[in-house]
Amino acid sequence: MNHPIRRASTFTLTAIIIGLITALVGLGPAHAASSPLLDAQELRSDVSALTNDYIDRYQDRLTPEQERRLTRAARQARREMTTLVRVIKKAERRDTPAAWKAAYRQHQRAAAMVDGRFDDVRATLESELTFVERLSAFSDYSSSMRDFRSLGVELARRAGK
Secondary structure, eight states: OOHHHHHHHHHHHHHHHHHHHHHHHHOOOOGSSSHHHHHHHHHHHHHHHHHHHHHHHGGGGOOOHHHHEEEEHHHHHHHHHHHHHHHHHHHHOOOOOHHHHHHHHHHHHHHHHHHHHHHHHHHHHHGGGOHHHHHHHHHHHHHHHHHHHHHHHHHHHHOOO
16 A cells, blocks of 8 residues: 655655755755856845745745744845845956955855744744645755855855955
């Protein structure tokens, strides 16, 4: 007899394990040969799409206050990511150590904000999600933070840190 729940869990766990192995080995293919600006723009799009997806997918389970908090967190993340893209664009245009240091500092602020917003979103959604949905959300978060770290390493290198 097939167990559809077990099969779905196996696929989810496999995806998470592959994601963790990729993070540990450092095989971020999207960042191998691209510029920090392209990486930041892609990350901004990914974060925006992911937060919009969560709002669309789970809003029917949320109270109006929870939905407002989630929407506010998504708006703050988009704003912070847009600022990061703008500062990196300026750094690429100027290509000076000071400009890259400013981009690196903005990256650190954005990473801290996204990490903090994740905690807020997790607290808001955790009781509304199934175990598999929580694992999937953690996998999404881990992937985004891995991309953030990869971008930060490149910005630090260019800033001479």
